[in-house]
Amino acid sequence: xxxxxxxxxxxxxxxxxxxxxxxxxxxxxxxxxxxxxxxxxxxxxxxxxxxxxxxxxxxxxxxxxxxxxxxxxxxxxxxxxxxxxxxxxxxxxxxxxxxxxxxxxxxxxxxxxxxxxxxxxxxxxxxxxxxxxxxxxxxxxxxxxxxxxxxxxxxxxxxxxxxxxxxxxxxxxxxxxxxxxxxxxxxxxxxxxxxxxxxxxxxxxxxxxxxxxxxxxxxxxxxxxxxxxxxxxxxxxxxxxxxxxxxxxxxxxxxxxxxxxxxxxxxxxxxxxxxxxxxxxxxxxxxxxxxxxxxxxxxxxxxxxxxxxxxxxxxxxxxxxxxxxxxxxxxxxxxxxxxxxxxxxxxxxxxxxxxxxxxx
Amino acid sequence: xxxxxxxxxxxxxxxxxxxxxxxxxxxxxxxxxxxxxxxxxxxxxxxxxxxxxxxxxxxxxxxxxxxxxxxxxxxxxxxxxxxxxxxxxxxxxxxxxxxxxxxxxxxxxxxxxxxxxxxxxxxxxxxxxxxxxxxxxxxxxxxxxxxxxxxxxxxxxxxxxxxxxxxxxxxxxxxxxxxxxxxxxxxxxxxxxxxxxxxxxxxxxxxxxxxxxxxxxxxxxxxxxxxxxxxxxxxxxxxxxxxxxxxxxxxxxxxxxxxxxxxxxxxxxxxxxxxxxxxxxxxxxxxxxxxxxxxxxxxxxxx
Ligand SMILES: Nc1ncnc2c1ncn2[C@@H]1O[C@H](COP(=O)(O)OP(=O)(O)OP(=O)(O)O)[C@@H](O)[C@H]1O
Ligand SMILES: [Mg+2]
Numbered sequence: 001x002x003x004x005x006x007x008x009x010x011x012x013x014x015x016x017x018x019x020x021x022x023x024x025x026x027x028x029x030x031x032x033x034x035x036x037x038x039x040x041x042x043x044x045x046x047x048x049x050x051x052x053x054x055x056x057x058x059x060x061x062x063x064x065x066x067x068x069x070x071x072x073x074x075x076x077x078x079x080x081x082x083x084x085x086x087x088x089x090x091x092x093x094x095x096x097x098x099x100x101x102x103x104x105x106x107x108x109x110x111x112x113x114x115x116x117x118x119x120x121x122x123x124x125x126x127x128x129x130x131x132x133x134x135x136x137x138x139x140x141x142x143x144x145x146x147x148x149x150x151x152x153x154x155x156x157x158x159x160x161x162x163x164x165x166x167x168x169x170x171x172x173x174x175x176x177x178x179x180x181x182x183x184x185x186x187x188x189x190x191x192x193x194x195x196x197x198x199x200x201x202x203x204x205x206x207x208x209x210x211x212x213x214x215x216x217x218x219x220x221x222x223x224x225x226x227x228x229x230x231x232x233x234x235x236x237x238x239x240x241x242x243x244x245x246x247x248x249x250x251x252x253x254x255x256x257x258x259x260x261x262x263x264x265x266x267x268x269x270x271x272x273x274x275x276x277x278x279x280x281x282x283x284x285x286x287x288x289x290x291x292x293x294x295x296x297x298x299x300x301x302x303x304x305x306x307x308x309x310x311x312x313x314x315x316x317x318x319x320x321x322x323x324x325x326x327x328x329x330x331x332x333x334x335x336x337x338x339x340x341x342x343x344x345x346x347x348x349x350x351x352x353x354x355x356x357x358x359x360x
Numbered sequence: 361x362x363x364x365x366x367x368x369x370x371x372x373x374x375x376x377x378x379x380x381x382x383x384x385x386x387x388x389x390x391x392x393x394x395x396x397x398x399x400x401x402x403x404x405x406x407x408x409x410x411x412x413x414x415x416x417x418x419x420x421x422x423x424x425x426x427x428x429x430x431x432x433x434x435x436x437x438x439x440x441x442x443x444x445x446x447x448x449x450x451x452x453x454x455x456x457x458x459x460x461x462x463x464x465x466x467x468x469x470x471x472x473x474x475x476x477x478x479x480x481x482x483x484x485x486x487x488x489x490x491x492x493x494x495x496x497x498x499x500x501x502x503x504x505x506x507x508x509x510x511x512x513x514x515x516x517x518x519x520x521x522x523x524x525x526x527x528x529x530x531x532x533x534x535x536x537x538x539x540x541x542x543x544x545x546x547x548x549x550x551x552x553x554x555x556x557x558x559x560x561x562x563x564x565x566x567x568x569x570x571x572x573x574x575x576x577x578x579x580x581x582x583x584x585x586x587x588x589x590x591x592x593x594x595x596x597x598x599x600x601x602x603x604x605x606x607x608x609x610x611x612x613x614x615x616x617x618x619x620x621x622x623x624x625x626x627x628x629x630x631x632x633x634x635x636x637x638x639x640x641x642x643x644x645x646x647x648x649x650x651x652x653x654x655x656x657x658x659x660x661x662x663x
Contacts, residue, residue: 052572054568054571073571073576074568074571074572075571075572075573075574075575075576076574079572080572080573081568081569081572083565083568083569085565087563087565087566087568087569088569089566089569089570089584089588090588091587091588100570100573100575100583101573101574104573104574104575104579105574148573149572152573152574
């Protein structure tokens, strides 16, 4: 048995007729920052609750640090949870909240005092021990929830959208802080979020979920650059989907005809047959725009709309009668000199490997 | 504290509360003052009140006879409160943790017996507890006869003490125990409802947090659920303890001649002895004890 912090083997959870988690298998390494990412209701929280022991799997097995959990109650599992709503005990002070887990483990009083003040220092809340949770801001409460879990030095920390209730700016700051903290303490983090940007910036690996199933597991780069399905490509970042039919093969590339007029050459990473309906996915930032055709691969188009968004400019470009793609260009130069006006005819170009062939 | 901003607003406020103020003054505060004044008076030769100012009535309360009754009253009220709590809290917990659509049905079941008149219900307990009541009919009847037949079939020495015990009725009626049973029965909903309200408001995700932090079920209850539903426990206890202290009907019906409470003393002073001043003084002592108890209880409950 290798040293996985968490392993799920074909774990399912049914609530009556609802299948919240559907045959999920995951192996999470020791010390890894692992994210569960997916839209609302896809079963992220339920997966986390299965690991914590608040729910028992309908089928399948869960291992924590190589040990089969079975019906082990939550209070005997070497994991701690940071709840989405923090679930701080309102009748206790911050100190009592953080000390709770240690008290339950019968740690000596002097050691409790020291570890609590250490961990409060670590989450940058020193001297707040005497306050009640209601006297703290949302961000501070979030840190207390984190401290209350971390003080127990668990093997695995489960976090359920811990930054969900914070405003954008605080959220960004906390993302960095949390990642830094995880690196420092070396605890395995299983992190639930529905925010793809958050998952990309923080995680070592991501599992993308939909309808209770895990669709793809990989590093942020793999998930972003090589999405395994249309859902993943769509959910993570922005993507242009061009639907067409396979009409030819040239070496390792296939020719896909879009709307019957536009031929794209795409690397064939998967087996496709002639006449198959496929989707070609291209990220908006992978496309460059040119006034003159740079080579034979370039695709002509007409600028429909120009949207200035600060760091970039987004162009909506019509390729064929029905197909419009989004192109994103960084605003490197000042002013509008580099801009293409609506109505301009131009040429689009991308690296062949930037285009992904997905099954329709 | 709300601050009243202007004279006009103050007048409007006074106008709005004047009906209830009037009610309180005329029907509560004035009679209370009257009773307080009478408690310093003297019994007239043919009843009635002689208006003198003395502390004789209060001194008389400290007679061992009355102190003993007062002590028993405190004991009965305390026992009633504790039993109500031990029965009522788990019941409230059970109801509050059912699916929402079941909760009202359970609460309704709890309330239905209380649509019957209190006197009738207490009288029913009399029929159950007295020497020829339901329990004793079974005890000295079916049970005794059954044992008798068993002892004939299987002549063993173990039947002897059992037969002797069931030969005579149990003394249930006329004891402190009978009063406590009657009071617990009467005031149970007053314990269950505030406890239910507190438990129903309780956020059970906090129990998950406690269990996540290695607290087992008992520890989660003692450290999280109980402290956070203490407001219900305090309110319920006060709502049971205070009326139990002043109970009159229940001890009168179930306590017989031997077991009486301070409420019966007050009643007999006003009705039988026609000693209004002493009755008033006892009332005031009781009220002072209730007030002090309530204050202390709320003070400690808040921490
Ligand atoms: N106790 C339960 N009883 C019945 N159905 C449940 C229960 N818990 C979750 N579900 C259902 O299971 C599915 C997955 O829920 P879950 O809470 O795991 O989603 P999630 O991915 O965490 O969503 P969100 O991002 O909104 O928190 C949902 O359809 C939900 O309605
Ligand atoms: Mg969730």
